[in-house]
Every structure is written in C-alpha cells, then in structure tokens.
Amino acid sequence: MRLKELALHLGLSQTTVSRALNGYPEVNEETRQRVLDAARRYDYRPNASARRLATGRAGAIGIVLPTDRNMLLDPHYIEFQAGLGERLMKDEIDIVLSPSKAGDEMATYRRMAISSRVDAVIVSSPTVDDPRVALLNELGLPFVVHGRTNSPLDYAWLDIDNEGAFRHAAKHLLDLGHRRIGLINGETRHNFALDRDRGFRRALAAHGVEVDENLVAEGIMSDETGYRITARFLAQRPRPTALLVSSMMMSLGALRAIRSAGLELGRDISMIAHDDVIPFLNPDAMVPTMSTTRSSIRAAGTRVAELLMELIVEGRSPASIHELWPVDLVVRASTGPAPRD
Amino acid sequence: MRLKELALHLGLSQTTVSRALNGYPEVNEETRQRVLDAARRYDYRPNASARRLATGRAGAIGIVLPTDRNMLLDPHYIEFQAGLGERLMKDEIDIVLSPSKAGDEMATYRRMAISSRVDAVIVSSPTVDDPRVALLNELGLPFVVHGRTNSPLDYAWLDIDNEGAFRHAAKHLLDLGHRRIGLINGETRHNFALDRDRGFRRALAAHGVEVDENLVAEGIMSDETGYRITARFLAQRPRPTALLVSSMMMSLGALRAIRSAGLELGRDISMIAHDDVIPFLNPDAMVPTMSTTRSSIRAAGTRVAELLMELIVEGRSPASIHELWPVDLVVRASTGPAPRD
DNA sequence: CTGTTAGCGCCTTCAA
DNA sequence: TTGAAGGCGCTAACAG
Numbered sequence: 001m002r003l004k005e006l007a008l009h010l011g012l013s014q015t016t017v018s019r020a021l022n023g024y025p026e027v028n029e030e031t032r033q034r035v036l037d038a039a040r041r042y043d044y045r046p047n048a049s050a051r052r053l054a055t056g057r058a059g060a061i062g063i064v065l066p067t068d069r070n071m072l073l074d075p076h077y078i079e080f081q082a083g084l085g086e087r088l089m090k091d092e093i094d095i096v097l098s099p100s101k102a103g104d105e106m107a108t109y110r111r112m113a114i115s116s117r118v119d120a121v122i123v124s125s126p127t128v129d130d131p132r133v134a135l136l137n138e139l140g141l142p143f144v145v146h147g148r149t150n151s152p153l154d155y156a157w158l159d160i161d162n163e164g165a166f167r168h169a170a171k172h173l174l175d176l177g178h179r180r181i182g183l184i185n186g187e188t189r190h191n192f193a194l195d196r197d198r199g200f201r202r203a204l205a206a207h208g209v210e211v212d213e214n215l216v217a218e219g220i221m222s223d224e225t226g227y228r229i230t231a232r233f234l235a236q237r238p239r240p241t242a243l244l245v246s247s248m249m250m251s252l253g254a255l256r257a258i259r260s261a262g263l264e265l266g267r268d269i270s271m272i273a274h275d276d277v278i279p280f281l282n283p284d285a286m287v288p289t290m291s292t293t294r295s296s297i298r299a300a301g302t303r304v305a306e307l308l309m310e311l312i313v314e315g316r317s318p319a320s321i322h323e324l325w326p327v328d329l330v331v332r333a334s335t336g337p338a339p340r341d
Numbered sequence: 342m343r344l345k346e347l348a349l350h351l352g353l354s355q356t357t358v359s360r361a362l363n364g365y366p367e368v369n370e371e372t373r374q375r376v377l378d379a380a381r382r383y384d385y386r387p388n389a390s391a392r393r394l395a396t397g398r399a400g401a402i403g404i405v406l407p408t409d410r411n412m413l414l415d416p417h418y419i420e421f422q423a424g425l426g427e428r429l430m431k432d433e434i435d436i437v438l439s440p441s442k443a444g445d446e447m448a449t450y451r452r453m454a455i456s457s458r459v460d461a462v463i464v465s466s467p468t469v470d471d472p473r474v475a476l477l478n479e480l481g482l483p484f485v486v487h488g489r490t491n492s493p494l495d496y497a498w499l500d501i502d503n504e505g506a507f508r509h510a511a512k513h514l515l516d517l518g519h520r521r522i523g524l525i526n527g528e529t530r531h532n533f534a535l536d537r538d539r540g541f542r543r544a545l546a547a548h549g550v551e552v553d554e555n556l557v558a559e560g561i562m563s564d565e566t567g568y569r570i571t572a573r574f575l576a577q578r579p580r581p582t583a584l585l586v587s588s589m590m591m592s593l594g595a596l597r598a599i600r601s602a603g604l605e606l607g608r609d610i611s612m613i614a615h616d617d618v619i620p621f622l623n624p625d626a627m628v629p630t631m632s633t634t635r636s637s638i639r640a641a642g643t644r645v646a647e648l649l650m651e652l653i654v655e656g657r658s659p660a661s662i663h664e665l666w667p668v669d670l671v672v673r674a675s676t677g678p679a680p681r682d
Numbered sequence: 683c684t685g686t687t688a689g690c691g692c693c694t695t696c697a698a
Numbered sequence: 699t700t701g702a703a704g705g706c707g708c709t710a711a712c713a714g
Contacts, residue, residue, distance in 0.1 A: 003708065013685045018709060028683060045455040049393035050707035053690045058390065060437070067426040078419045085408040085440025094458065096401070097436040099426025114386040117435065223593070224626035249621055252564070252593055256628055259600055280590055285565035287597055344692060354701045359693060369699060391691035394706050 001042045010038055021046070060094040061308055062118035064109060068102040076247075076276045076297050080124070080146070083301020091309065106135055113139040119312045122146060122304060127189050142311045144304050144321065149191055156311065156321035158304055162192045165293040165327035166199030169244055169272045172329060174207045177338035178242040178270060182215040182233045184226060184254065186246045193218060193246065196274075200244060215240050226253025234261045241338045242270040248281040251290060270335040288333035295327045342383045351379055362387070401435040402649055403459035405450060409443040417588075417617045417638050421465070421487070424642020432650065447476055454482040460653045463487060463645060468530050483652045485645050485662065490532055497652065497662035499645050503536035504543075506634040506668035510585055510613045511544030513670060518679035519583040519611060523556040523574045525567060525595065527587045534559060534587065537615075541585060556581050567594025575602045582679045583611040589622040592631060611676040629674035636668045 007017045012035070020027045020035035027035075038044075052058050061084075084095060096118050100108035109132060112118050120142035123132050130149035137153050145157040166183075173181050183200045186193040197216070204211050215233055219225035226245065233240050234257060245251045251273035255265060263269050266288045275283050275292035277299075283290035303323070310316040348355045353376070361368045361376035368376075379385075393399050402425075425436060437459050441449035450473060453459050461483040464473050471490035478494050486498040507524075514522050524541050527534040538557070545552050556574055560566035567586065574581050575598060586592045592614035596606060604610050607629045616624050616633035618640075624631035644664070651657040 014708075015686080015710085016684055019684090022709085026683060031683080043451075043455065045452060046709095047394070047707050048456040048458045049390045049399065050690090051709075052390035053388070053394050053692090054707075054709040056690070065422065065426050065436070067423045067430065081406065081438065082408045082440075085406050085438065089408065089440040089442070092452070095406070095438040095440070097422065097426065097438060099423075099430040099436070101430070110384075111386060111433070114384065115389040117389045220621070222621035222623070224621075224623050227626065227628070253626075255597075260628060280561070280563035280565075282563070282565050285568065285594075287568070287601055355692080356694080356702080357700055360700090363693085367699060372699080387693095388691050391706090392693075394708085395691075395693040397706075 001044045003044075003046065006035075006038060006042060006044050009042070010035060056116075057312070058117055058119045059092070060096045060118045061088065061305070061312075062096045062098055062112045062121040063124070064105050064112075064121070065097040065099045066102055066105060067099050076278055077124070079276065079278050079298045080301040083296075083298035083303075084122070084305045085301075086298075087302045087305035087309070093305075093309075106131065109135055109141070110139065113141040120144070120308050122308070126191050128191050128194055130191075142308070142318065144307050144311065144318075146300060146304055147191055154319040156307060156318035158300060158307060158321070158323040158325070159192075160295045160300070160325045161327050162195035163199040163202075165274065165295070165329070166196040166244060167203045168199075168327075168329050169293050170200050170203030171206070172331070173242045173244070173270060173272065173335065174203060174209065176242075176270065176335065179209055179338065180212065180215065180238060180240040181209075181242045181244060182230075182240040183217070184229050184233075184243060184245045184250055185216070185218040186221050188218050196244075196246060221247040221250050223249055223253040223256075226250030226255075227257045228253070230254040230257035231260070234258070234263070238341075240269070242335075243272075245271060245273040248273050248275050248278070248283065248290070248292070252281075255286075266333045266336050268339055270338075272329075272335060275330075283330070283332060286334075291332045291335040292330050293327050294330050295325060300325070342385045344385075344387065347376075347379060347383060347385050350383070351376060397457075398653075399458055399460045400433070401437045401459045402429065402646070402653075403437045403439055403453045403462040404465070405446050405453075405462070406438040406440045407443055407446060408440050417619060418465075420617065420619050420639045421642040424637075424639035424644075425463070425646045426642075427639075428643045428646035428650070434646075434650075447472065450476055450482070451480065454480040461485070461649050463649070467532050469532050469535055471532075483649070483659065485648050485652065485659075487641060487645055488532055495660040497648060497659035499641060499648060499662070499664040499666070500533075501636045501641070501666045502668050503533045504540040506615065506636070506670070507537040507540030507585060508544045509540075509668075509670050510634050511541050512547070513672070514583045514585070514611060514613065514676065515544060515548045515550065517583075517611065517676065520550055520679065521553065521556065521579060521581040522550075522583045522585060523571075523581040524558070525570050525574075525584060525586045525591055526557070526559040527562050529559050537585075537587060562588040562591050564590055564594040564597075567591030567596075568598045569594070571595040571598035572601070575599070575604070579682070581610070583676075584613075586612060586614040589614050589616050589619070589624065589631070589633070593622075596627075607675045607677050609680055611679075613670075613676060616671075624671070624673060627675075632673045632676040633671045634668050635671050636666060641666070 007014045020032040098108050123145040126147045126149035133151045133155050136143045148159045188194045217229045272291045275294045276297040283292045348358045361373040439449050464486040467488045467490035474492045474496050477484045489498050489500045529535045558570045613632045616635045617638040624633045
C-alpha cells in the first residue's frame with residue numbers, strides 16, 4: 001500500500017493524508033480519524049527511503065562496528081546497544097551498524113556521513129587522542145562521544161567519573177590498611193583506563209604511598225588477562241594485599257588466580273572490580289560477593305540516545321552536552337582489612 | 342557533492358556518470374576513468390536514500406534487537422554481529438538494529454518489512470515453535486534463521502549440530518566411565534537447548550544409563566546460573582562425577598561451585614562446556630584447560646551474511662539453504678576418568 | 683482546512 | 699557510447 005493508493009481510497013490528496021499521518025495541526029479532526037483508520041486497516045507504512053529522501057533525515061543513528069578480533073572483546077557493548085535501543089525505539093529510530101576493519105574506521109565514518117545514511121553517530125571507547133572527533137566535526141555530522149578524549153574542540157560527551165571511581169576505591173583500600181595495592185587496568189590507550197590509572201595514583205599519593213610499578217598492569221579486559229596478571233602479581237614478595245580491577249570479566253580470572261595461589265578473597269587479599277552492570281555477571285552472585293565501582297552502561301546508552309535526539313531534533317548545541325556521571329562504590333565481601341604479616 | 346554537480350563538472354550527463362560509477366559495461370573505458378577519478382577527487386558518494394528509492398533495494402539487512410533485560414544475556418551476540426559485519430562490509434551493506442520490546446518483535450519485523458528498511462532479516466535464537474518464520478514468509482521478506490524451529494515451511498537456516506555435539510560429549514564422558522552426568526542447559530524454549538537435551542539423553546540411552554532428572558537443569562546462560570545449578574547438583578548423593586554445560590560463561594560459575602565444594606576439576610569431577618569461541622573466554626586459558634564442544638559463532642555470522650546475500654542478490658531459493666554444521670569435541674584437562682568411590 | 687505543484691537524488695528505459 | 703526524460707514515494711511550499 002502506497003500513500004497514493006491510500007489517498008485514492010479515501011478520496012483525498014496525498015498531501016492531506018500525509019499531513020494527517022504526520023500529525024500536522026491544520027487537518028480536520030474528523031478527516032484525520034478517517035485517515036488513521038484507513039492506514040491501520042490497510043496496514044500502511046510510509047516507505048522509509050522515500051521519506052528520508054524527502055525530509056533529508058535518515059531516521060537512524062550510526063555505530064561503526066569494528067570487526068577485528070581485538071576490538072570486540074567487549075561484552076559490554078551489547079548492553080550499551082540495548083540501552084540505546086530502549087530510547088530510540090520510542091521514535092522508531094534505527095541503529096545502523098557499519099562494519100569496518102580496524103584502521104578503516106575513519107573511512108567508514110566518512111561514508112556514513114557523506115551518503116547521509118544516518119543523522120548522527122556515536123563514538124565509543126575513545127582513545128586518548130581520538131581522531132574521530134575532529135573528523136566528525138569537519139564532516140558536520142552530529143555525534144556524542146561515550147567517554148572523553150583530548151581535543152581542542154568542544155564536542156558532546158557523556159562519561160563516567162573513572163578517575164573519581166578508582167580514586168575512591170583505592171582510598172577505601174588504603175583506609176582498610178592496604179599498602180601494596182595492584183592495579184589491573186584496561187588498555188591505557190583508551191582514555192577511561194588512563195583516567196582510572198590517574199585516580200589510582202592520586203589516591204596513593206594522597207596517602208603518601210608510593211606506587212610499585214610492578215603492581216600496575218593493563219590488557220584487554222578478558223578473563224584470561226585477569227588471570228595472568230594476577231598470577232604475576234601474586235608471585236611477588238611481599239605480595240599485594242589488594243587489587244583494583246577494571247572489569248568484572250577480569251575479576252573472574254583474578255579470582256581463579258587467587259584461589260590457585262591458595263588465598264582467600266576478602267581475607268588474604270581484597271579486590272574491587274569495576275561493574276558495568278551486565279546481567280550475566282552479577283557481583284552479588286559471586287562467592288564471595290564482589291565489591292565494585294558501579295555504573296550502568298545500559299543507562300549510559302539510553303542517555304546517549306536521548307542526547308542524540310536532542311542534538312538532531314531540537315538542534316541542541318553539542319558544546320552544551322557534557323555529562324560526567326558519578327560512580328558508586330559498593331562494598332561487599334571481597335574487601336576486608338589488610339592482613340597482618 | 343551530488344551526482345548532478347559531478348556530471349556538470351565533467352561535462353557529462355548524470356546518466357553516463359551514474360553508469361560509469363555503477364560498472365555498466367557500455368561506458369567508454371576512458372570516460373569511466375575520468376568519472377572515477379573525479380568521484381574520488383570530490384569524494385563523491387551517492388545518497389543512500391535516493392539510491393534506495395530508485396533501486397528499491399535498501400542496502401541493509403535487519404536484526405530485531407530485543408531490549409529487555411532477560412533476552413540480551415548473550416555476550417555471544419556481539420561476536421555474531423562481528424561475523425555478519427565481516428562479510429557485509431565487502432558490499433557496503435549495513436546492519437540495521439531495530440530495537441523492540443519483548444512481545445513486540447512481530448510488529449517490529451512487520452514494520453521493517455513494510456517500510457522496506459531492509460532487504461532481508463536474520464532470525465536469531467529461534468524458539469521451538471517460532472512464529473517469526475511464518476510471519477516473514479507471509480510478508481515476503483527474505484530471511485535466514487540462525488538455528489532451527491518447527492515449521493511446516495521450508496525456510497533458510499544455518500544451525501550447528503547441537504544434538505550431535507552433546508551426544509558425542511556425553512558419550513565421551515560415558516566412555517571415561519562416568520555414569521552420574523549432570524546437564525546444565527540453556528532455556529529449553531530455545532530449540533538449540535532442546536537439541537542438546539536430546540543429544541544428552543540419546544547418548545545415555547545408548548549406554549543403557551538412566552537419566553536422573555535431578556541432574557538436568559536449565560536457565561539463562563550466565564555465570565550465576567552455572568554456579569547455582571552446580572551447587573545444587575553437588576549437594577546430591579551420590580554426587581555427579583561429570584557435567585555437560587551449555588556455555589563457557591556458565592562453566593565459570595560451575596567451576597566456582599566445584600572449588601567451593603572442595604573438589605578438583607578434571608580429577609574429582611569432569612566437565613565439558615560448549616564454546617562459541619568468543620575472544621574473552623578462552624578455554625585454553627582456563628585452569629585447568631576446559632574440554633569443549635566448539636563451534637565459532639562468528640564464523641556462523643559470516644556465513645549467514647553470505648547466505649543472505651545469495652538470497653537477495655542472486656535470488657537463491659530459501660528452500661535450498663539448509664546448513665548443519667558439525668561441532669568439534671575438543672578434549673582438554675577438565676575431563677578425566679570417573680573417580681572410583 | 684485541502685489541493686496543486688515541485689522537488690529530494692538517483693537509476694533506468696527509451697531514443698539517438 | 700551517450701543523453702533526455704520519467705519515476706521511485708514521500709514531504710513541503712504555495713495557493714486557494
């Protein structure tokens with residue numbers, strides 16, 4: 001069913017039918033009802049491409065999907081997508097995933113912009129100096145960064161307070177008497193990891209504790225990385241009495257290494273992990289329950305979608321969009337006082 | 342830059358430029374080169390909506406994204422997406438995620454089809470009797486099911502041999518002398534889980550071993566579920582000497598429960614888990630290494646994309662698309678002979 | 683309040 | 699081998 005036919009059936013012009021359907025105020029209420037009824041009866045839906053061509057709006061927001069093995073380690077990504085979806089659903093806005101090889105992302109953003117496939121894009125996991133911000137700015141494609149990056153430009157971003165989160169977590173451990181604290185971080189080419197590193201160091205500095213660089217490590221946020229780094233840390237003497245871990249997934253591996261070393265979490269060694277609140281990794285279900293710095297990545301997705309809509313629909317200024325979300329420290333059973341030697 | 346302007350710059354008609362760009366054979370080679378050069382120089386890209394409107398093809402394939410908490414437990418999903426992307430990238434085909442509430446998926450598929458947002462869709466995680474197959478068939482929207490479902494219709498599908506995988510795995514355990522084998526399955530409303538259940542039972546039956554229904558359980562495939570079910574199984578007397586587990590994520594929880602019970606994996610109790618080959622959960626990195634039934638979900642994504650393209654571009658018949666992939670049994674250190682009492 | 687008329691940017695038939 | 703013209707389905711000025 002096309003608009004034309006529908007109009008014909010109704011004995012109205014396409015214009016009127018279109019207006020009735022799109023909620024224009026100048027349409028007679030009775031006429032509108034007739035149109036709406038007919039549309040429902042015939043299961044009419046405007047053709048997406050035609051509408052886009054006519055309005056110049058794509059009705060979609062874009063995400064560049066890096067397909068390389070090393071980039072997609074992130075099980076959190078799907079939660080973020082779900083969060084986006086939750087909000088975009090309301091306006092029937094689609095999410096367009098544009099697959100891209102690593103190194104080719106810039107070209108992919110370009111393509112999305114120039115072919116006007118999408119009205120805006122999301123920049124995820126920004127690196128410390130992320131070239132995407134300048135590119136998108138130049139292309140004039142609206143975007144929101146999930147995270148932050150160094151840029152002279154005043155772009156729209158939403159980030160969680162990674163620095164504060166890890167500072168508070170480290171402080172909590174210090175207050176419990178821990179002095180040898182290990183940091184198991186994500187890759188510091190990503191800004192969030194650098195922020196966490198910074199928070200960790202500041203807390204130690206504030207307590208006059210020197211950082212042992214042998215107890216600072218980074219890697220992709222996998223179970224395996226968590227295991228390997230923890231095993232290495234635990235081999236040192238004196239060994240660390242506490243760990244700060246960048247993801248729940250890593251904490252699983254860390255926990256294995258701790259058990260393998262014959263230690264008991266929460267007594268011999270403490271741990272705080274960052275929790276993105278993903279449903280299949282619940283800190284309350286762990287044994288012992290895991291102390292965490294908590295911030296829902298799904299909620300972030302929803303909010304990013306909201307901001308995107310404001311950018312597109314209301315023409316809100318990107319420069320006015322800077323949201324730094326506080327992060328909760330949730331103390332559970334994996335943290336305890338530092339053991340006496 | 343629009344086609345019109347580009348043509349103007351070149352002193353050619355839009356038609357010729359369009360043909361040159363789209364590889365029509367009737368264009369003079371020299372002309373084509375000039376056009377191609379100019380297009381590159383001006384960074385010209387056809388407007389996606391306009392092209393779609395003109396050709397009737399959307400240049401995108403659709404996935405309905407259920408945003409409800411309980412449905413998205415699947416960290417495997419992102420790997421599947423990456424696999425799709427790997428193939429679709431070649432033809433610059435986008436993936437359109439259409440967010441949908443649970444229960445509303447059918448309407449979302451409808452919407453995608455009628456508004457011709459996409460050329461084809463993917464049906465993931467089909468239930469035992471999945472209504473989507475009939476709907477899409479009726480809508481005439483091409484689709485490939487990743488998995489299988491009961492339907493009188495002859496639809497296109499790609500599935501892994503879940504039945505065979507779990508049959509072999511169970512047989513392997515039986516051959517090692519295990520008699521009390523537990524099954525920790527995904528939700529059996531999903532067809533794959535039912536197939537695994539079937540394979541498990543057949544293997545036991547073939548060995549004349551009766552299934553203890555107290556050692557068969559299912560749930561969402563999370564760490565937590567794995568832990569809870571395993572703890573319950575281990576509380577039984579006599580306790581099981583082996584476990585068949587539906588996902589690596591579950592196996593992490595199971596392993597925790599085993600350790601909490603003071604048992605050693607691979608000696609006191611054996612385990613085989615299904616491995617979708619996701620990069621952040623590597624069975625070789627576990628301690629002990631985990632025996633698995635292995636099948637790359639990413640590879641499946643790539644192949645599904647390929648099939649989709651054949652469906653759309655070459656008009657291949659859906660009825661000719663039935664791929665059942667064998668599943669490898671990879672024996673590692675988590676399986677050993679059944680312990681003597 | 684409704685209709686007429688032009689496009690949106692591209693592809694494609696038909697004619698040259 | 700190239701071009702002119704029409705149309706894909708919809709929206710949006712501009713009239714009435």
